[in-house]
Amino acid sequence: MSKIEEALAKIQSKPRPGGGSESLPRVDLPAAMNVDREAFVERRIVTAVFESGPAVEEYKKLRTRVLAWLRAAEGNVVMLASAGGKEGKSLTAVNLAVSVARELHQTALLIDADLRRPHLHQLLDVKGQPGLSDFLMGKGDLSGLFHSTGIPKLTLVPAGTPTARSPELLASQRMGDFLKEVRRRYQDRIVILDAPPVLPATDAVILANHADGIVFVVRAGGSAREDVQQAVRQFDPRKVIGVALNGAIDTGHYSAYGYHYVTSPVMAGVG
Amino acid sequence: MxxxxxxxxxxxxxxxxxxxxxxxxxxxxxxxxxxAVTVFFLPRSFEADALILIERREPLMRKIPGGYDFDQYLLTLRQMMMSETNLRAIASKADMDLGKNEKALRGLVEKLQKTVSFRNKGRDLFEVRVSGDTAQEAYVLAGTVSSHLVETSLAIRRREAGVAYDFIQHQLENFRNKLQEAEERLKFFKAEHVEEMPGTENTNLSRLQQTKTDLQAVQLQVRELAEKRTQLKEQIETEEPMILATTDSAPAGIRTQQMEAALAQALLTYTEKHPDVARLKAEIAAAKAAMAKGGKGAPTGGTGTTAANPIFQQLRASLAAVEADLAAAQAREAALNARIGDYRRKTVSIPEAEQKYRQIVRDVDVTAGIYSNLLGKLEDARIQKEVEIKDEGISLKIMDPAKLPLHPAKxxxxxxxxxxxxxxxxxxxxxxxxxxxxxxxxxxxxxxxxxxxxxxxxxxxxxxxxxxxxxxxxxxxxxxxxxxxxxxxxxxxxxxxxxxxxxxxx
Structure with a gap:
């Protein structure tokens, strides 16, 4: 049995109050009960708190399109990429992951693949280490890689210790093996890769080789059009699912997110 | 939409x-x-103004056709006051620093030209507004300008009225000469083109027709005379110029009859005083006298003497008469032809002459109009001059003197x-x-x-x-x-x- 298999088996053995697919790794969900729902709202993880609302509905649409694509492609790994930073890619990845996790028969594994500037663990208020970079560098085993997020059926693999050697690590055999293992063992689980920005580094292009579909995140009023076009050209067009447009002004819901939204039963009673 | x-x-x-x-x-x-901050550092400017009334002496002013134009008068006043001479005088009166040299003085004059303004306030009122860096400066200047305006306007008005009168008089003299010249041109043209003046077309045409009729008659006469001349020449060729005069062959009675026939023929053409007629008469008389004296011994011919053929002579005389008549008729024909040409030329040249005539008439009319207008203006100017000289025209009066401005205008x-x-x-x-x-x-x-x-x-x-x-x-x-x-x-x-x-x- 490989180390990855051992780690996954260890996770699966842990109790998981949130329920979910029996084939999924077990995560330490009781910690989620301590999570303040206000904290999710503060972190803009609206899909974890609200049942509906403009943003929630848009994330649901995004989820539907992604799942349909992956079914058609017979894959389960989707990567979120953006031309530059500050496009809202990580937030989109988290909300997409939560939205996927809320599907009845789906679980979600969110992997923070931005090894230079890890961010997802802060967003989900999870320990950042050990993480992917540590694992890829041979520090630590797979069992410590999967972290409970407090959201049922959603597991996070944080980026780990920040490193400038991310291209080498992501292109390594160990990374390939890791994703193969995840893909093989948990076929009903959707793996969401939060890639670093495309233009500053080649990490995202390397990661794209492991993804079955790519969602390109664009912030309205963010990167210049030429940069976005250049970034999109880096990928195989057959893999690009579409664009998630953040901060869109033509959705008619440009105003502040309000509490009048229907609270999600997922988080009801939490906090 | x-x-x-x-x-x-x-x-x-x-x-x-x-x-x-x-x-x-x-x-x-x-x-x-x-x-907001900068506005407090902008230089301040004060304004003082005086209200001035323009008084008019109505009785005499009514004599001036059209009265007077207030705006025009105000403009004249402004131009007058803005002259360098007046501004220098104002600066001097206001005890302003005239500077050490001409350049400084000119600068002061230019500044005054910018700071003094006139404004129509209606009903013969206008305002003299003066701006200055200080309230005192604006106040003093406004007072000085208004008083200077009142003092100097009368003299200037008189001078202007005189200048206007002289100018119009000079113009009038010029146009009088021009009018005379134009009228002379018209007179000369009329005399020169009497048959080409407008309206003479019909007369010329009827004359032309009459002359053509006369010409036809003369041409007929010429042809008849030419034929007659030809006949006479043929007759003359058949006659001998001299004949043998004998008593035997030509008894005196017959010869006398021949001469009488020749005389009758000659009288058809010539008068009694013609030499041929006279000669024939003398010969007939002599022949008759000889017959009566000689009764018996009167020459009866047969002596064999030669004498002029009277018929020949008579034909020669007739030919000469016909040739003279023919020459006269031909001369008349030529004259009539020349006259027809003349009439035709005149008929054709009438429009051109008419155009020139109208131009000359127009010049005369225009010049006469200007002259007449100037006459009227001269009369107006004379009255204006009289009004100004008698000081019964327009005068200025300060209605509201300048006051010390209490706050800056700008x-x-x-x-x-x-x-x-x-x-x-x-x-x-x-x-x-x-x-x-x-x-x-x-x-x-x-x-x-x-x-x-x-x-x-x-x-x-x-x-x-x-x-x-x-x-x-x-x-x-x-x-x-x-x-x-x-x-x-x-x-x-x-x-x-x-x-x-x-x-x-x-």
């Missing part, structure tokens, strides 16, 4: 300003504050502050819109799909957190309070200045 579009455009612009309000604020506050600080605030707001908005136009990022789903050729599978609106909402609301409150306070300060400053100007604060 247009209104809807306009509203949509406005909504778009407002949306841009809302998104980029930071640029609006970043421009608005510094610019408006800079204007700069109008409240207005400048208001304009500065509006301009700063507009500039901020313009910069926000410009930033939006220069922004190369995506803004909408449509833009993304059109340019990337990818579907937008999720258009997530901006998500703000409760703490952000609180901070945002707090920022908004502070912004409203701060902006209100700022605007209150500006309004307060402007209000205080306005109150000062209105005399509420001294």
């Amino acid at each position: 247009t209104t809807k579009l306009n509203l949509r455009e406005w909504a778009t612009y407002l949306g841009v300003i809302r998104r980029r309000w930071i640029w609006v604020a970043a421009v608005f506050f510094p610019v408006s504050a800079a204007v 700069p109008n600080r409240p207005l400048i502050i208001l304009i500065g605030v509006l301009a700063a707001l507009g500039l901020g908005g313009a910069i926000a819109v410009l930033r939006e136009l220069l922004d190369r990022s995506f803004r909408s789903r449509q833009e993304v799909e059109e340019e990337l050729h990818l579907s937008v599978i999720g258009a997530i609106p901006e998500i703000s957190t409760p703490s952000e909402d609180r901070r945002s609301a707090q920022r908004l409150r502070w912004a409203v309070v701060g902006t209100s306070a700022y605007l209150c300060v500006l309004a307060g400053v402007a209000g205080v200045e306005l109150a000062r100007q209105s005399g509420i604060f001294r």
Whole structure:
């Protein structure tokens, strides 16, 4: 049995109050009960708190399109990429992951693949280490890689210790093996890769080789059009699912997110 | 539809300003504050004015056709006062520093030209307004200018009236000469083209027709005379010039009869005094006398002497007469032909002559009109001159003398502050819109799909957190309070200045 298999088996053995697919790794969900729902709202993880609302509905649409694509492609790994930073890619990845996790028969594994500037663990208020970079560098085993997020059926693999050697690590055999293992063992689980920005580094292009579909995140009023076009050209067009447009002004819901939204039963009673 | 579009455009612009309000604020506050501060460092200017009445002596003024033009008179007064001579006099009277040299003095004159203004206040009133760096300067200058105006206007008016009269008189003399010349030209033209004047076409045509008829008659006569001449010449050729005169062969009685026949023939052509007629008469008389004396011994011929053939002689005489008549008829024919040519030429040249005639008549009419007009104006000028000389025309009277200005006229600080605030707001908005136009990022789903050729599978609106909402609301409150306070300060400053100007604060 490989180390990855051992780690996954260890996770699966842990109790998981949130329920979910029996084939999924077990995560330490009781910690989620301590999570303040206000904290999710503060972190803009609206899909974890609200049942509906403009943003929630848009994330649901995004989820539907992604799942349909992956079914058609017979894959389960989707990567979120953006031309530059500050496009809202990580937030989109988290909300997409939560939205996927809320599907009845789906679980979600969110992997923070931005090894230079890890961010997802802060967003989900999870320990950042050990993480992917540590694992890829041979520090630590797979069992410590999967972290409970407090959201049922959603597991996070944080980026780990920040490193400038991310291209080498992501292109390594160990990374390939890791994703193969995840893909093989948990076929009903959707793996969401939060890639670093495309233009500053080649990490995202390397990661794209492991993804079955790519969602390109664009912030309205963010990167210049030429940069976005250049970034999109880096990928195989057959893999690009579409664009998630953040901060869109033509959705008619440009105003502040309000509490009048229907609270999600997922988080009801939490906090 | 247009209104809807306009509203949509406005909504778009407002949306841009809302998104980029930071640029609006970043421009608005510094610019408006800079204007509000700068306005207090602008140089102040004071204005003093005097109200002057133009008095008219109605009885004599009524003699002047058209009366007088107030605006024109005001313009003349202004030009007069703005002359360098008058301004130097005013500067001297006002005890102004005339400078050390001509250049400084000229500079002072130019400054005065800019600071003195005249304004029509209606009903024969006008205002002399003078601006100065200090209230005292404006006050003294306004008083000096108004009093100088009253003093000098009369003399200038008299001089102007005299100049006008002399000028018109000189012009009148010129046009009188021109009119005479034009009339002389007309007279000469009429004399020269009497048969080519307008209206003579029919006369010329009837004369031409008559002359043609005469010509035909003369030509007929010429042909008859020519034929007659030919016949005579043929007869002459058959006759012998000399014949043998014998008593035997030609008894005296027969010869006498022949001579009488020749005489009768000659009398058809010639008068009694013609030499041939006289000669024939003498010969007949001599023959008859001889027959009577000789009764018996009268020559009866047969002696064999030669004598002139009377028939030949008679034919020669007739030929000469016919040739003379023919020459006369031919001369008449030539004269008639020449006259016909003349009539034709005149008929053709009538339009040209008529055009020249009209030009000359027009010149005469125009010159006469101007001359007549000048005569009227000369009379007006004479009356005006008389009025001014008798000081019964227009005179100036200071109705409201200049007062010491209590507050500066410029700069109008409240207005400048208001304009500065509006301009700063507009500039901020313009910069926000410009930033939006220069922004190369995506803004909408449509833009993304059109340019990337990818579907937008999720258009997530901006998500703000409760703490952000609180901070945002707090920022908004502070912004409203701060902006209100700022605007209150500006309004307060402007209000205080306005109150000062209105005399509420001294």
